[in-house]
Amino acid sequence: MILDWFKGKKSAIVAKDRLTIAIMADRTSTSYPFMDKMKGEIVDVVRKYVDIRAINITKEEQDNLEALSIDIEFNKN
Amino acid sequence: MGIVIAVISGKGGVGKTTATGNLGLGIAMNGKKCIVVDFDVGQRNLDMILGLENRVVYDMVHVMDEEVALSQAVIKSKSNENFFFLAASQTKDKSVLKSSKVKKLILNLKEQYEYVLLDSPAGIESGFEHTIEFADAAIIVVNPEVSSIRDADRAIGILDSKSHKVKEGGEVAKYLIINRIIANMVQKGEMLSSKDILDILNIKLLGKIPEDKRVIDASNQGRPIILDNTSEAGNAYKRISNRMCGKSVEMKDIEIDSDGFLRKLAGIFK
Ligand SMILES: Nc1ncnc2c1ncn2[C@@H]1O[C@H](COP(=O)(O)OP(=O)(O)OP(=O)(O)O)[C@@H](O)[C@H]1O
Ligand SMILES: [Mg+2]
Numbered sequence: 005m006i007l008d009w010f011k012g013k014k015s016a017i018v019a020k021d022r023l024t025i026a027i028m029a030d031r032t033s034t035s036y037p038f039m040d041k042m043k044g045e046i047v048d049v050v051r052k053y054v055d056i057r058a059i060n061i062t063k064e065e066q067d068n069l070e071a072l073s074i075d076i077e078f079n080k081n
Numbered sequence: 082m083g084i085v086i087a088v089i090s091g092k093g094g095v096g097k098t099t100a101t102g103n104l105g106l107g108i109a110m111n112g113k114k115c116i117v118v119d120f121d122v123g124q125r126n127l128d129m130i131l132g133l134e135n136r137v138v139y140d141m142v143h144v145m146d147e148e149v150a151l152s153q154a155v156i157k158s159k160s161n162e163n164f165f166f167l168a169a170s171q172t173k174d175k176s177v178l179k180s181s182k183v184k185k186l187i188l189n190l191k192e193q194y195e196y197v198l199l200d201s202p203a204g205i206e207s208g209f210e211h212t213i214e215f216a217d218a219a220i221i222v223v224n225p226e227v228s229s230i231r232d233a234d235r236a237i238g239i240l241d242s243k244s245h246k247v248k249e250g251g252e253v254a255k256y257l258i259i260n261r262i263i264a265n266m267v268q269k270g271e272m273l274s275s276k277d278i279l280d281i282l283n284i285k286l287l288g289k290i291p292e293d294k295r296v297i298d299a300s301n302q303g304r305p306i307i308l309d310n311t312s313e314a315g316n317a318y319k320r321i322s323n324r325m326c327g328k329s330v331e332m333k334d335i336e337i338d339s340d341g342f343l344r345k346l347a348g349i350f351k
């Protein structure tokens with residue numbers, strides 16, 4: 005019995021650690037609720053000037069700062 | 082005006098339908114007028130748990146499309162005069178649910194019943210968003226297992242972003258049920274404890290339900306387990322429904338394995 009204690013971490017503790025990290029990552033990477041709509045509007049504006057191939061918006065978080073990074077790819081003329 | 086409570090989860094198969102049926106009946110046993118509505122369109126299941134599958138003639142889509150009146154589609158339970166049921170449509174086309182129609186149906190139900198419980202499809206299904214849209218509160222069901230908990234967190238995220246109450250500046254109340262707890266595994270550190278799960282999800286605990294083989298037997302027979310006074314899970318549903326009716330019921334620590342403890346004691350004296 006006592007030996008079990010030293011053999012390694014209990015799997016419930018491992019599960020808790022893994023979940024805490026996975027959920028933290030899920031929560032930060034999830035977008036804002038308005039993201040899809042905003043994406044559509046940005047596409048409409050940019051399309052007036054260039055021929056968009058792809059657009060990717062991600063939410064980034066650092067300490068108590070949040071940022072949006074917007075990557076737009078378009079074809080060379 | 083009654084209260085509308087959606088029973089949801091992230092991952093499927095965690096026990097939403099079983100919980101909805103039993104809690105609905107438990108609330109009715111408290112003398113409150115209660116209806117349970119199957120919102121799992123295309124996967125009608127609640128009728129089987131309740132043993133009412135042979136009495137379904139009309140379903141919620143008939144009501145939403147105004148083909149029949151609500152009173153024509155609602156099925157009254159034989160075992161409890163306060164308990165009512167509305168079936169899901171078996172159509173494969175999930176787009177039958179439209180926000181405006183769902184809203185109307187829910188307002189209608191709220192006017193006539195004190196408690197309206199909605200059995201939701203799992204969080205990844207398209208019908209999920211319609212089940213939570215107009216709910217006043219949500220019960221999130223999880224199993225003490227990593228994927229169920231991770232997916233629950235995502236479902237809570239969707240709930241917060243789609244709820245009309247939240248959009249109107251309010252808050253949708255959220256409560257957790259941990260289902261299928263195996264005490265001796267928690268004791269051995271092989272299963273997440275309710276404390277671990279609450280630390281991770283950070284919402285209020287409504288109750289804990291043990292793993293109980295009789296749940297399957299009860300659904301085989303279409304007789305909700307809450308009617309079985311000797312069943313552990315049945316008694317857990319009873320405690321939870323009493324809580325939902327405003328009674329203060331102590332949180333029973335089902336994570337202590339009393340059987341195992343007694344057995345060990347007996348072993349010492351052998
Ligand atoms: N406490 C319990 N002990 C043992 N078995 C259980 C318990 N709760 C639920 N089950 C079993 O788990 C299975 C899934 O339950 P249920 O259908 O209620 O889940 P669900 O979340 O509604 O699934 P779905 O996402 O497919 O709608 C059923 O076979 C049921 O009998
Ligand atoms: Mg179900």
